[in-house]
Amino acid sequence: MEAPVRTHRIAVIPGDGIGVEVTAEALRVVDAAASAYDFAVEWTAFDWSCERYTATGQMMPDDGLDQLRPHDAILLGAVGYPGVPDHISLWGLLIPIRRAFEQYVNLRPVRLLPGVASPLAGRAAEDLAMIVVRENSEGEYSRIGGRQGVGDDELAIQSAVFTRRGVERVVRYAFELARSRGLPVCSATKSNGIVFSMPFWDEIFSEVAVEYPDVPSELCHADALAARMVLAPDRLGVIVASNLFGDLLSDLSAAVVGGLGIAPAANLNPERTHPSMFEAVHGSAPDIAGKGIANPVAQILTAAMMLDHLGETAAAAGIERAVDAALADLSGRTPDLGGSATTVRCTDAVIAALASAP
Ligand code: NAD
Ligand code: IPM
Ligand code: MN
Helix, strand or coil: CCCCCCEEEEEEEEEECHHHHHHHHHHHHHHHHHHHHHHEEEEEEECCHHHHHHHHHHHHHHHHHHHHHCCEEEEEEEECCCCCCHHHHHHCCCHHHHHHHHEEEEEEEECCCCCCCCCCCCCCCHHCEEEEECCCCCCCCCCCCEECHHHHCCCCEEECCCHHHHHHHHHHHHHHHHHHHHEEEEEEEECCCCHHHHHHHHHHHHHHHHHHCCCCCCEEEEEEEEEEHCHHHHHCEEECHHHHHHHHHHHHHHHHHHCCHHHCEEEECCCCCCCCCECCCCCCCCCCCCCCCCCHHHHHHHHHHHHHHCCCHHHHHHHHHHHHHHHCHHHCCHHHCCCCCCCHHHHHHHHHHHHHHH
8 A cells, every 4th residue: 555645743732631531532533534535644742731730840841832843733632620720731831832833813613513402592503603713822811910919908910912913913814714704704892891902903803804895894892792692693703802702702602502512623823834733612621521421522623623724624524524423313422412422432433424434
């Protein structure tokens, strides 16, 4: 047999909790797709995690970013576990990678998958497809601020950082995406309550919108938008939002199509000057970790987004179809989707569907 023509070098950081469980399953699916679609993947695993922090005092080594840099992409499970404060674990691993590699777009698409019931009554697949484009490198997530004082005088100040370059590039990405898909763009704002950064965000959004007269666009206060995601999701397409608003709205968009167990995501460096990183919307889910019941679908679809990014578009589409086929049958669904399949059984169903109809 001839050697596969394309080899992708992927760094894998399983991380913590169910991140470890679902990443192992995503690797199995990608390996199956590699043989079906004739490409090769070279996996390099990194044990960077809260467990490592507890043992060494560091989430990743000093040269961690240098170790990741030569890879074509990074597949990450989830970071964070009880015992290590979240702001230590996340700012020690996930957030530095997003920033150092200028992964300024966090792309979070959702759609209603066959066989999955939306918690919204009377809503079908045609009503429920939206893409959150979350700013991923600045905004409300910053290390600027401080704490001082004691007792009643104690205070904390946390600054948000919005740069013209940072806002403009993510808004432009959202418009390009909307144009390519024939969708409208809605920008999540809060310029009624937040007096500097959000009017600035709105101004830049409106300036960019002028360049896309063919793309319907609107500004929507984030609180009203949250309600609209539940009450009128059919009128939404691409949603562009700041780091924090995008974080909140993407858990909500996942919930309206059946939950965090099926929502994929990509941290993209659109210019491809650095590797992009692929990790599902969900976290390490300590409440179900170790039980073998985590839904692997979110991470499998995340891996499909990674393959798409690497140019393996046929394999990515094949995995999406295989997930649809696996979930259409109750025996392939994990408990969060009303089934009783284990993580491994659900993945087996996806791999079987991939093998029968690649
Ligand atoms: P979470 O997403 O881990 O869990 C929220 C709820 O959703 C839990 O009830 C969980 O059981 C359920 N859930 C999530 N993924 C699921 C899956 N695949 N299958 C079935 N059920 C699933 O959010 P959390 O509890 O707020 O956070 C737990 C930890 O993960 C924290 O340390 C948090 O900071 C971290 N976190 C990390 C990431 C990341 O690394 N990308 C993302 C979110 C949260
Ligand atoms: C996510 C997570 C992270 C974020 C946390 C864990 C820092 O919630 O990827 O959605 O808010 O970016
Ligand atoms: Mn989140």
